[in-house]
Amino acid sequence: MHLVDSHCHLDNPRFEDDFDAVLERAFSAGIKTILTIGIGEPPSKMSRALALARPATASTPAVYASAGIYPGNAHEATEAEYTQLAALIQEPNCIAVGEIGLDYYHAESPSPEIQKSCFLRQIRIAVDAQKPILIHCRPNDGTPNFPGLDVWNDLFEVIEEHWTPSGLTGVMHCFSGSEEHARRSLANNFVLSFAGHTTFPKSKDLMAIAAATPLDKILVETDAPYLAPIPHRGQRNEPAYTAHTAAAIAAARGMTVEAFAQATTANFQRIFGVK
Template identity: 55%
Template sequence: MPLIDSHAHLDFYNEDREAILRNAYAAGVHTIMAIGIGEGPDEMHLALDFANEPSSPEKPKIYASAGIHPQEATKATPEALAKLSALAADAKCIAVGEIGLDYYHVENPLPPVQKEAFIAQMRIAASARKPILIHCRTSELATPQAKAKFGTADAWEDLLDLIAEHWTPHGLGGIMHCFSGTPEQGRRSVEAGFYLSFAGNLTYPKAQPIRDAALEAPADRILVETDAPFLAPIPLRGQRNEPAYVVHTAAALAELRGISHEAIAELTTENFHRLFPTTA
């Protein structure tokens, strides 16, 4: 059973994108969700451009998302949001994201600005009837400057509160991308209608809370991803990540849950198609 990489930034590969895609297919990764955030709203169409290119028997199927990352929340102008609405209407754009909250970098917009952009994009996704892809990063491990800026604000609590008010009632669900929360946050995410997608950091020695959450997560709510070109899994940590390497994360998740590689591939593929039925 082939694997699906549920989150990869294909626009970060320039000269060797074709080779990266062929590597993925050869490794058994036959579907990729290309994330459309670019370096800001001006580039969030790129993933959809890739998804709409002619298919090839030696490359994975590509589906796209589009969204404004919380780091770029100040750029969520009416014009940018109108562009997102137009992208979200395309059949190959199957999700809005990655969107959410990020209180990690000192240069990030203040919480009220991030929240406004997040709510606006949830409204667009609800109108388009598309799931959302969530990015959530707290200031817990941030620099002292970021901690001073964001204070006691908790990105997870703020995120889940906003989701409960503005998203869960629509019943459209979504993905907690690169899930790095606690088991409790995983439970609350599942209750809110989300799937938990695990990336290469699942394999890192200090990631026991993530592994605990991955072990506890319901079988019908787990996915795997690379977040390529970031977070290469062990044994490739430190290298540039690519979609082919999702096989290592899938293997680690299979071992953690005590099932075969084939079973984790079948399970995560079924889960992806359930959330995105037009991809089946």
């Protein structure tokens, strides 16, 4: 079986002590490709993910990287870092710009205007490089932050004006939206990537969306070290656990996990131009 963890954070300090073992466990679980995300936090560190990229071995997956400026750090972005991003995504193993987008959940996030400006700058860099983008979109979810604002509407306004006309594709990372958000994402040439929280008992509506998403428009991810799926909920997540989320979604779709893995791997390879 060949599965892809299409979004994780291997540069997170929680992997420092057992990094090699994490890769070996992933390989043993059938995860043969990993995309690790270079948001840095702060932006000056966005190259750390690319430093972890490597070809597959007999016992470890191939690791690719992205680079981008997370919306929560948009206020820290400098011209030098936009220049750095444009250079990083020319590297063969840096296959996407992201994760980028909007975040209205965290109180410390900069203003929507600053986030949108940073998002737009990175869209333009991605278009120039002809690379996919990885979208972070998080609403306030009942927090008192950014009252009266709809993060999805704001996101799609930027996408539809500045990204969709390019004809390029992208990924709605850790998709957690509604059926309407899914429909609008697909209409704008995005694929939906589902993480471990899709397996939670309270996520029946999200699982229904995963089950209904066209087979050529779906990916699976961990977002490790966050959002470990059932049966590892509450633990540190890691790429090996992609297999649990894939099995749950495959069952909801009435498919074997092998067939689901084949389809999602083909999607990843098509979107990012890798083998």
